[in-house]
Amino acid sequence: MSVLKWGMVIDLDRCTGCGVCQVACRLENNIPPAGGAVSGAGAPDWITLERRDNGRSFPESDDLYLPKPCMHCENPPCVTACPVGATQKSGQGGIVSQEYARCIGCRLCLAACPYGVRRFTRTDPVWPRGMEGTLTPFASVRPKGVVEKCTLCAHRLAMYGPAAYTTACAEACPTGAIVFGDVEKLRKGAAVFELLPEKKTEPQVLYASRRDWARQGSDE
Amino acid sequence: MGIGRREFLGVAAGLTVGATASPALWRAARDFTRMSQDPLWLPGLPRGPIREITSMSLACPSALGVKVLLNEGRPLIIRGDPEHPLSQGGITPPAQAEARARFHPDRVLTPLLKNGQGVFEPVSWAVALDLLATKLVAARDQVMAVGPASRGTLGDLLAAFLVGLGSEHIFRMPSEADLAKAAATLMGGSGQPGYDLDNSGGLVLLGADAFESMPSSPHFRKAWGERTGVPSTFFGPTRSATAALCRDWIPLPAGEEAGLAMGIAWHLADMGRIAGAAPDLMEFVDLTRQRFSPADVLSSTGLGPDILRTVAMGVAGGALAVPGSFCGEGLGLAPFVAGLALSVMSGRVNRPGGVFLTGPVPGVAWLPDRGRSGRFGPGSDSHTGPGPDTVSNPAQDTRPYFARDLAGRLKDIALGLIPAPAVLLLVECDPAEGMPSTELAARAVVKAGFKVAFASLPTPSTHLCDLILPAPMPLERFDDAATPYGLAFASYGLARPLVRPLGSARHPGDVLLELAVRLGKPLGPASFAQALRQRVADLEAAGGYVVRPAPDGVMPWRVLVGQAQPAPEAGLWRALLEGRAWFRPEPVHAELSCGARFLAEALAPEAIDLDLPLKLAPQPTWRTGLAGFPGPCMLTGQADQSKVGGGCLMDETGLASASGGVRARAVSGPRPGETGGGKPLVRLNAATAREARAHGGDLVRVSSPAGAVEAMLAIDESVMDGHVALDLGLGQGQGGYVRRLAAFAPEPGSGVSVWAGCRVSLELL
Numbered sequence: 013m014s015v016l017k018w019g020m021v022i023d024l025d026r027c028t029g030c031g032v033c034q035v036a037c038r039l040e041n042n043i044p045p046a047g048g049a050v051s052g053a054g055a056p057d058w059i060t061l062e063r064r065d066n067g068r069s070f071p072e073s074d075d076l077y078l079p080k081p082c083m084h085c086e087n088p089p090c091v092t093a094c095p096v097g098a099t100q101k102s103g104q105g106g107i108v109s110q111e112y113a114r115c116i117g118c119r120l121c122l123a124a125c126p127y128g129v130r131r132f133t134r135t136d137p138v139w140p141r142g143m144e145g146t147l148t149p150f151a152s153v154r155p156k157g158v159v160e161k162c163t164l165c166a167h168r169l170a171m172y173g174p175a176a177y178t179t180a181c182a183e184a185c186p187t188g189a190i191v192f193g194d195v196e197k198l199r200k201g202a203a204v205f206e207l208l209p210e211k212k213t214e215p216q217v218l219y220a221s222r223r224d225w226a227r228q229g230s231d232e
Numbered sequence: 233m234g235i236g237r238r239e240f241l242g243v244a245a246g247l248t249v250g251a252t253a254s255p256a257l258w259r260a261a262r263d264f265t266r267m268s269q270d271p272l273w274l275p276g277l278p279r280g281p282i283r284e285i286t287s288m289s290l291a292c293p294s295a296l297g298v299k300v301l302l303n304e305g306r307p308l309i310i311r312g313d314p315e316h317p318l319s320q321g322g323i324t325p326p327a328q329a330e331a332r333a334r335f336h337p338d339r340v341l342t343p344l345l346k347n348g349q350g351v352f353e354p355v356s357w358a359v360a361l362d363l364l365a366t367k368l369v370a371a372r373d374q375v376m377a378v379g380p381a382s383r384g385t386l387g388d389l390l391a392a393f394l395v396g397l398g399s400e401h402i403f404r405m406p407s408e409a410d411l412a413k414a415a416a417t418l419m420g421g422s423g424q425p426g427y428d429l430d431n432s433g434g435l436v437l438l439g440a441d442a443f444e445s446m447p448s449s450p451h452f453r454k455a456w457g458e459r460t461g462v463p464s465t466f467f468g469p470t471r472s473a474t475a476a477l478c479r480d481w482i483p484l485p486a487g488e489e490a491g492l493a494m495g496i497a498w499h500l501a502d503m504g505r506i507a508g509a510a511p512d513l514m515e516f517v518d519l520t521r522q523r524f525s526p527a528d529v530l531s532s533t534g535l536g537p538d539i540l541r542t543v544a545m546g547v548a549g550g551a552l553a554v555p556g557s558f559c560g561e562g563l564g565l566a567p568f569v570a571g572l573a574l575s576v577m578s579g580r581v582n583r584p585g586g587v588f589l590t591g592p593v594p595g596v597a598w599l600p601d602r603g604r605s606g607r608f609g610p611g612s613d614s615h616t617g618p619g620p621d622t623v624s625n626p627a628q629d630t631r632p633y634f635a636r637d638l639a640g641r642l643k644d645i646a647l648g649l650i651p652a653p654a655v656l657l658l659v660e661c662d663p664a665e666g667m668p669s670t671e672l673a674a675r676a677v678v679k680a681g682f683k684v685a686f687a688s689l690p691t692p693s694t695h696l697c698d699l700i701l702p703a704p705m706p707l708e709r710f711d712d713a714a715t716p717y718g719l720a721f722a723s724y725g726l727a728r729p730l731v732r733p734l735g736s737a738r739h740p741g742d743v744l745l746e747l748a749v750r751l752g753k754p755l756g757p758a759s760f761a762q763a764l765r766q767r768v769a770d771l772e773a774a775g776g777y778v779v780r781p782a783p784d785g786v787m788p789w790r791v792l793v794g795q796a797q798p799a800p801e802a803g804l805w806r807a808l809l810e811g812r813a814w815f816r817p818e819p820v821h822a823e824l825s826c827g828a829r830f831l832a833e834a835l836a837p838e839a840i841d842l843d844l845p846l847k848l849a850p851q852p853t854w855r856t857g858l859a860g861f862p863g864p865c866m867l868t869g870q871a872d873q874s875k876v877g878g879g880c881l882m883d884e885t886g887l888a889s890a891s892g893g894v895r896a897r898a899v900s901g902p903r904p905g906e907t908g909g910g911k912p913l914v915r916l917n918a919a920t921a922r923e924a925r926a927h928g929g930d931l932v933r934v935s936s937p938a939g940a941v942e943a944m945l946a947i948d949e950s951v952m953d954g955h956v957a958l959d960l961g962l963g964q965g966q967g968g969y970v971r972r973l974a975a976f977a978p979e980p981g982s983g984v985s986v987w988a989g990c991r992v993s994l995e996l997l
Contacts, residue, residue: 026460028444028474028477030444030453032322032324032325035328035329036311036323036328039332040309045332068949069917069949070919070949070951071483073917073950076476077476136271136274137274139275140336142335143332145335146308146335147275147276147278147308148277148309149277149279153276153277155274180311183311183312184311184328186450187322187454187477188454188458
């Protein structure tokens with residue numbers, strides 16, 4: 013009997029780059045509109061949306077959008093790198109957690125993560141007047157000087173239980189491109205692949221595409 | 233008495249043991265740690281239970297069902313309602329942003345009157361309404377009003393108000409819905425064309441932006457997202473979000489949508505695959521043979537006969553052909569007529585998986601009745617009011633909507649060809665940014681004698697006005713929405729207020745009703761909510777049904793394929809207030825023509841200005857907002873991405889290390905909604921940029937006869953040759969610069985203002 017591992021399979025052929033997943037994540041996890049100054053991959057989002065193409069010129073060009081949350085790796089380099097145990101591999105479905113109260117802001121985990129999905133808050137979050145009234149109770153407001161990242165909406169596991177557990181991004185996706193669940197059950201078909209397999213991190217967030225260049229990389 | 237060494241060590245040891253054993257020290261240490269990690273100046277999280285309420289989104293024109301999570305009466309978060317047939321759990325950024333949008337820093341909270349120095353000053357509602365009533369009385373029938381593009385009771389009420397004043401100058405912001413309806417009318421039918429994607433076996437998007445700017449796109453995304461294996465083709469000049477969900481993207485020059493449809497029709501006729509009938513079918517086929525042969529179409533669109541033949545075989549085999557613009561605006565009637573003619577030829581009108589003509593949502597019967605009874609109009613002002621043969625309610629005007637061409641009217645006013653209105657009412661719309669040739673539209677607004685805007689946020693149009701009246705935002709107001717364009721069945725939904733409006737905002741409907749009473753021409757209902765209630769009562773008597781929650785619910789698209797329609801239920805008002813939706817999947821019977829005579833006139837070859845070698849390709853995106861509603865960027869933070877820089881101009885080093893299996897390029901083209909260094913991004917492919925002797929990162933000026941825009945150039949291979957792509961932003965606050973370039977001209981045969989395929993030039997700065 014295999015151990016349950018929470019994760020996602022993101023069908024890149026169904027992603028239109030609409031950004032609903034990013035907004036859903038922001039609202040659920042109290043990411044402020046102004047964002048604050050962060051370092052990492054630019055935006056404060058816990059799930060980013062990158063545009064990738066096959067490197068060819070029109071009309072042979074092809075492109076897609078790549079939603080990228082924390083990969084919740086089976087062998088997370090960030091956990092190994094963290095000197096204070098602020099990020100841990102959970103025994104409950106393999107979610108890689110982040111405890112802000114323990115984080116000392118050394119950013120070793122940022123350097124260790126090969127996917128660039130961690131964010132360091134360089135300033136306190138700023139909310140336009142009154143908008144702090146829309147904060148949800150699902151995620152604490154992070155002060156400056158800590159690292160934050162996608163938690164797979166772990167609070168929902170506690171709130172709704174395993175049967176109804178899903179992430180905000182998967183729930184909101186208008187095309188059903190993001191499918192959440194036991195990643196071993198979702199890992200079906202030749203179209204499924206993982207990012208940076210050579211890093212041997214065994215991510216629990218997988219991707220699917222029928223396009224060869226997307227799965228295998230450029231032939232350049 | 234001295235303290236010896238032994239006593240001192242004993243007391244010190246005791247204190248140390250006591251302090252260590254006491255919880256006080258550890259509590260202090262823990263509190264210090266918490267303080268350092270969770271400073272007091274950070275906002276606290278809400279406590280208490282979270283309540284969930286279902287409603288309908290007003291910020292998104294898709295009439296999506298939403299779940300609103302409330303804490304102590306405050307909306308915290310908006311999610312898609314999985315039980316709602318149109319959303320099925322899906323949602324859009326504008327709908328998601330509703331809770332945060334209320335606290336937009338620039339929100340209009342009180343009536344604002346422009347003083348002699350051109351500065352807005354807060355005034356009371358009493359002062360504002362007294363002034364407006366005085367101006368309306370003085371203006372008599374020289375009042376013009378522009379309403380939002382969306383269909384709802386507010387627009388009908390505005391029309392009735394204008395009729396009451398004796399004016400017929402009622403317009404709404406242009407939309408493809410009006411064009412498609414006008415095309416169907418021209419072809420001899422009635423009703424609003426809708427597209428049955430739910431039941432179709434294939435999809436040919438003749439430019440139609442079905443998965444992005446079309447109001448029903450969230451439902452279409454849900455329907456089509458499950459069917460990635462089904463053949464689907466998108467024709468357009470850029471690989472847009474709609475193209476991303478289709479199996480094939482075939483580049484089509486902007487403005488050639490009608491020629492494409494006629495070319496496909498040629499192949500249908502050539503293959504002998506005509507399954508439908510129309511009174512002018514032979515005339516239509518002759519037209520395609522004379523002017524749209526494969527060689528003609530290759531010349532105008534660059535599409536070879538093999539491509540068109542394959543697509544024609546798909547259409548003949550049951551694929552649904554959807555006409556429209558890749559950016560959701562700018563077309564004339566011809567592309568819609570030609571596109572609908574394909575469905576006529578293939579016998580797909582009012583058939584499952586085809587084009588359905590949906591009837592209007594019943595209701596608002598009280599408006600025309602009162603008009604005919606003379607309660608407003610002839611009875612009060614017979615020399616200016618509608619006579620017995622005129623339509624008393626322009627909202628239900630059966631004349632084709634191209635007779636109400638707002639762009640042309642604003643241009644005439646701006647150029648002084650017709651007198652400017654004495655009073656201009658802008659009800660939750662922004663013509664100074666949302667219309668083509670924005671400078672002309674702004675000049676027209678300025679020329680009006682007294683300009684009033686009903687708005688919740690400042691816009692380019694409100695800045696030109698004399699009086700701004702604050703309107704409530706979604707979650708703060710009653711409102712309704714009828715049949716988002718694109719749906720193959722009639723629908724109706726309601727939203728109710730969940731919180732009090734901020735400031736002294738008042739619903740524009742309530743303000744119009746009060747003004748009508750002040751002017752001695754009451755419209756009937758005492759409040760906008762009562763008007764909605766009357767409409768729902770009329771709706772309840774007109775049939776239709778409300779979809780029950782799963783698993784008992786019968787989806788309206790299942791009714792279109794023969795499933796029995798459930799019986800109407802009592803208590804429609806209550807059901808709608810709970811966020812459920814009313815549907816009536818009953819098509820309007822029609823025998824459409826192919827519009828051959830109109831097409832022969834409208835599709836005359838046009839001259840090409842060699843000084844303007846490129847074509848404009850605006851690209852809409854949900855990320856930057858919707859016409860008439862605030863953009864979600866600032867409220868949800870997506871605007872932050874614009875500060876990063878423009879796509880290929882970004883520092884790729886940080887992201888390159890993050891690339892993975894999809895590693896052809898870490899970051900290639902810019903994402904929708906991005907800007908470059910505070911300037912708009914103009915996107916060209918490398919070959920087009922080479923011809924213009926430009927490179928990525930260059931500052932350029934894009935010019936058209938209507939205006940010019942300075943922008944930063946980005947190389948993007950998802951744009952076809954000879955085109956310049958700019959984010960349209962779907963409206964307010966973000967897309968104005970594109971429309972500044974949109975030089976429009978009347979379409980032959982209809983007079984509709986057309987700017988699709990607008991030509992531009994590009995020069996280096």
